Amino acid sequence: MRVSSLSLALSLLLSPAAFAQTPRSAETPAQAPGEASEPTPPAPPATAPSETPSAADDTEIPVAASDDPGAMEQASNRVPLQEIRRYVGVFNAVREAYVEPVEDSKLMSSAIRGLLLDLDPHSVYMQKETATAFDEGTEGAYDGIGVEVMYLGDGSMRVIAPIDGTPAAKAGIRAGDVIVSVDGRTLTPSDNDGAGPLRGAPGTSVTVGVLRDGETAPLEIRVDRETIRVVSVRSRMLEPGYGYVRVSQFQVETAADFARNVGELKQQSGGTLRGLVIDLRSNPGGLLTSAVQIADDLLDSGKIVSTRGRIPISDAEFSATPGDLLDGAPVIVLVDVGSASASEVLAGALRDNNRARVIGSRTFGKGSVQTVLPLDNGDSVKLTTARYYTPSGRSIQARGIDPDTTLRPEGAETADPNAPRAATVYTEANLPGHLQGDEEDGSTGGEALPGDGPIDAALAELKKPWVPTAQVHAEDTPPAVAPATAMPAPATGPTPATDTTPKTTPAPTSEPVPAAEPAETPETSTDPSTSENPTDSDATPETSEPPPPTP
Numbered sequence: 001m002r003v004s005s006l007s008l009a010l011s012l013l014l015s016p017a018a019f020a021q022t023p024r025s026a027e028t029p030a031q032a033p034g035e036a037s038e039p040t041p042p043a044p045p046a047t048a049p050s051e052t053p054s055a056a057d058d059t060e061i062p063v064a065a066s067d068d069p070g071a072m073e074q075a076s077n078r079v080p081l082q083e084i085r086r087y088v089g090v091f092n093a094v095r096e097a098y099v100e101p102v103e104d105s106k107l108m109s110s111a112i113r114g115l116l117l118d119l120d121p122h123s124v125y126m127q128k129e130t131a132t133a134f135d136e137g138t139e140g141a142y143d144g145i146g147v148e149v150m151y152l153g154d155g156s157m158r159v160i161a162p163i164d165g166t167p168a169a170k171a172g173i174r175a176g177d178v179i180v181s182v183d184g185r186t187l188t189p190s191d192n193d194g195a196g197p198l199r200g201a202p203g204t205s206v207t208v209g210v211l212r213d214g215e216t217a218p219l220e221i222r223v224d225r226e227t228i229r230v231v232s233v234r235s236r237m238l239e240p241g242y243g244y245v246r247v248s249q250f251q252v253e254t255a256a257d258f259a260r261n262v263g264e265l266k267q268q269s270g271g272t273l274r275g276l277v278i279d280l281r282s283n284p285g286g287l288l289t290s291a292v293q294i295a296d297d298l299l300d301s302g303k304i305v306s307t308r309g310r311i312p313i314s315d316a317e318f319s320a321t322p323g324d325l326l327d328g329a330p331v332i333v334l335v336d337v338g339s340a341s342a343s344e345v346l347a348g349a350l351r352d353n354n355r356a357r358v359i360g361s362r363t364f365g366k367g368s369v370q371t372v373l374p375l376d377n378g379d380s381v382k383l384t385t386a387r388y389y390t391p392s393g394r395s396i397q398a399r400g401i402d403p404d405t406t407l408r409p410e411g412a413e414t415a416d417p418n419a420p421r422a423a424t425v426y427t428e429a430n431l432p433g434h435l436q437g438d439e440e441d442g443s444t445g446g447e448a449l450p451g452d453g454p455i456d457a458a459l460a461e462l463k464k465p466w467v468p469t470a471q472v473h474a475e476d477t478p479p480a481v482a483p484a485t486a487m488p489a490p491a492t493g494p495t496p497a498t499d500t501t502p503k504t505t506p507a508p509t510s511e512p513v514p515a516a517e518p519a520e521t522p523e524t525s526t527d528p529s530t531s532e533n534p535t536d537s538d539a540t541p542e543t544s545e546p547p548p549p550t551p
Contacts, residue, residue: 087111112381120384121150121431122370128378133195144199145206146228147173148249148284150431155187156180157198158426160364161282161338163230164248171223173210175282175338175448176426180218181209200225232286235261238459241274247294250286250342255293262297262325275330275462278346281360281449285341288369292318295349297325302353302391305345307369309386314369316386320353330466331356332458335401337427337446340364347401348390359405359461360454361446365428367396368435384435398429398437400445405461410453 091107113125126134133142146166149157157179162169181187182197183206191197198206204225209218232254235245243265245258266273285291288305295304299320306317333347333356344363350356369386388396427445428434 116381116383118433120368120433120435121428122366122368122382123384124382126380126382129195131372131374131378131380133199134372134380134382141227141229142199143202143225143227144195145171145173145223145225146230147198149179149198151189151192152178153189153432155189155191157187157196160284160340163228164234164246165231166228167223167226171221173208173221173223174212174450175336176213178211179208180211183207184209202226231257233257233261235265237265237268238277238455241269242277242459242462243269243273243275244277244279244455244459246279247283247343249283250288250290252287252290254286254290255297258294259297259325273326273329275332276326277332277334277455277458277462278356279334279455279458280339280343280347281334281336281454282338283340283343284338284364285343285366288342288345291342291346291349295346296320297323298331298350299353299355300324304349304391306389306391307386308389309369311385314386330462332462333358334449334454334458335360335363335403335446336449336454337361337364338448339401340366340428344396344401345388345390348394348396351401351404352391352394357405357461358401358403359458360403360407360449362402362427363396363400363446365396365398365400365437365445367398367400367428367437387435395438397435398427398440400427407449407454407457409447409449410451412447 091111094102094107095104109125109127116123116125145168146163147168148160148163150160151157159168159173159175159177159179161175162173179187179198182191187197198208200206202225205222206225207220207222210221211218230249230251232249232251233245233247235243238244243262245261245265247254247258262273262276265276292304296318300322302320304318304320306315308315331350333350335343335347335358339347339360340363344365344367347356347358347363351358367388368384369388370382371385373381373383375381390396390401429437429440429442429445
């Protein structure tokens with residue numbers, strides 16, 4: 001399986017052989033027992049003593065081949081001895097001179113976190129408790145309030161999305177809210193460790209201080225904790241013949257639940273559907289495999305998504321196999337700024353293959369793949385290993401999916417443009433240290449679209465004559481306010497023809513344990529400073545990684 005192979009390949013890079021430091025004597029090469037000796041090449045001319053680097057010099061000593069010579073051929077695989085010496089010096093200074101004693105294990109954990117800190121918001125070191133909470137995201141059950149969050153540098157948490165039907169959603173917490181305090185205590189970066197302050201025993205409650213756009217002072221919202229069992233797929237009939245499926249996140253069983261719900265809608269409609277609305281608003285992502293399977297269920301052929309990374313094993317391409325659950329009936333995909341990672345993969349796959357129209361607002365823009373590497377002590381490293389590309393070859397990273405038809409929140413036209421905002425606009429492009437996107441444009445991104453208005457607009461769009469996305473002409477018209485009739489948004493670029501050659505790519509069974517970003521499970525969080533991953537306390541993993549724990 002590709003994911004397992006990628007994890008294995010990366011694990012080999014962490015093996016002790018990669019850190020061999022003692023050069024073997026050129027005169028006595030190592031020889032395995034029973035191995036035939038080869039002629040020894042003539043020794044190079046002796047180097048003058050003055051040119052020989054000493055251990056105290058800043059010159060980096062070349063690392064000799066390990067038991068796996070090929071693994072050490074590249075200069076990139078050599079351990080930077082000069083930098084290690086510097087680290088050891090600082091480590092000893094802290095251990096000996098810091099005002100209070102610090103355990104060696106704590107210093108080492110801090111050092112490892114620092115190694116990942118400035119890479120990107122989704123690469124993070126997870127201690128055992130955090131890793132366990134992260135894994136729970138794929139199963140859809142945990143104790144908390146039911147919100148996916150992203151840790152910010154100061155310790156506060158930005159809500160990617162409350163999970164449908166959970167205490168957080170019922171209490172009125174919204175996508176884009178910034179949680180700055182819990183039970184009256186201001187959050188700090190240390191709250192990023194472990195499961196986080198939002199998790200807790202069922203039956204207990206927590207009061208969160210929330211900054212919200214348009215509010216001049218923090219809101220105090222009391223939320224009861226309970227065991228969150230997330231139902232990721234729900235469905236209903238909007239009108240005779242027109243179905244609606246809400247996908248709140250991508251978990252292990254999401255694709256199977258989607259197929260079952262569509263089957264039930266078809267039965268209610270007499271065997272066939274005239275059209276389907278797929279609601280991905282505020283869906284933070286989750287397992288890539290589930291998104292790929294749903295796309296495959298609706299496509300007869302064509303590419304679904306591809307990933308590209310630095311090492312060949314990170315490169316993958318997923319294509320559809322014959323069979324369409326809806327037999328060609330039109331599809332509308334509803335998205336907003338809270339749609340991230342796997343949600344963007346699904347929306348991009350259906351739109352680029354002219355299988356669906358996308359309406360709503362621009363999505364979050366998490367177009368990176370994370371692989372989770374378990375360590376021998378129970379901790380894990382979540383590392384960004386690749387980027388996602390839609391079937392047309394466009395990168396999602398820091399740009400997101402631009403809808404064919406743009407919607408605005410109800411009341412947006414009359415809202416005060418000078419109203420205070422909770423923080424900078426909440427998209428991947430605004431995360432500190434995010435990976436640069438191929439089509440990043442510095443815009444403010446989309447908006448959250450709560451309520452039933454967007455569903456009404458999606459149904460109205462579904463009833464319009466089918467026009468393949470590639471044939472939609474750009475119109476410079478102002479966006480509509482849901483549920484008013486929405487207007488086509490300016491086209492972002494030509495859509496290449498669908499790849500008609502099905503390619504059987506094994507469906508990922510456990511995508512690189514992402515989140516996927518933003519991933520990226522209940523109360524999951526992403527931490528830009530310590531690694532803005534959806535691995536907080538109440539969130540769901542991101543696209544290519546299992547949903548991070550959600551509080």
